[in-house]
Amino acid sequence: MSTRCKVCNASRITEVNQLMSDKRWECQICGNLLDADGNVNSS
Numbered sequence: 094m095s096t097r098c099k100v101c102n103a104s105r106i107t108e109v110n111q112l113m114s115d116k117r118w119e120c121q122i123c124g125n126l127l128d129a130d131g132n133v134n135s136s
Contacts, residue, residue, distance in 0.1 A: 098123060099131045 095104045096118075103122040117134055119126050128134040 096127075096129065097131050098125065098127055100125050100127075100133060105131075 097104050098120040101120065101123040103120055105118060105120070116129055117126055118129075125133050
C-alpha cells in the first residue's frame with residue numbers, strides 16, 4: 094500500500110499495520126508533515 098504526498102506527489106510505501114498507528118508522516122522529498130491521506134498537516 095502506498096500514500097502519495099499531495100504537495101510533491103512522492104509516494105510513501107506503508108504496511109497495513111503501520112497505516113493505523115502512523116497518522117502523520119514527514120515527506121522525505123519536500124519535508125512537509127502530512128496526514129494519512131497525504132494532505133499537509135500543519136499542527
